[in-house]
Amino acid sequence: MNPILRNVLAVLVGATVCVILNGFLLGLMMNAIPPPEGFVPNEMSTYALLEAKHFLSPFVAHAVPSVVGGCIAALIAATRKMTFAMVVGGLHLVGGILAAFMIPAPTWFVILDLTMAYLPMAWIGGRLGSRGGR
Secondary structure: OOHHHHHHHHHHHHHHHHHHHHHHHHHHHHHHOOOOOOOOOOOHHHHHHOOHHHHHHHHHHHHHHHHHHHHHHHHHOOOOHHHHHHHHHHHHHHHHHHHHHHOOOOHHHHHHHHHHOOHHHHHHHHHHHOOOOO
C-alpha cells in the first residue's frame, strides 16, 4: 500500500477508535460510578456534590482511548509512527478542549485532564505501537 495512504489511514482509524472508545468507556464508567443524588451536569453549583471518584470516569474515558488510538496509529503508519500517534492524540485533545468549554467542570480537573489524558497517553500508545519509538 502507498505509504501516504497508509499514514492517512493510520490517523483515520486511530482517531475513529479513539472517539468510539471514549464514548463507550464514559458510558460504562458512569454506570459503574453514578453521579450523586441532586447532581445536574449543566449546573456548576452541583459540582460540589462530586467526589474525586466521580472524576475518574471522564479521565479514564479520555486517557485510555488516547493510548489505544495512538498505538493503533503507530501500528498502521508506514513512516513516522510516533508523529501519527501524536496526531491522533492532538485530535483527541482538540475534542477535550472543546468539551472543557461546553461542559462545566472544576478548574483543577480541566487542567489535569487536558495536560495528562491526551498527548502523554498518545505518546505512550505510540511507543507501544512502534516498539520503542522506531
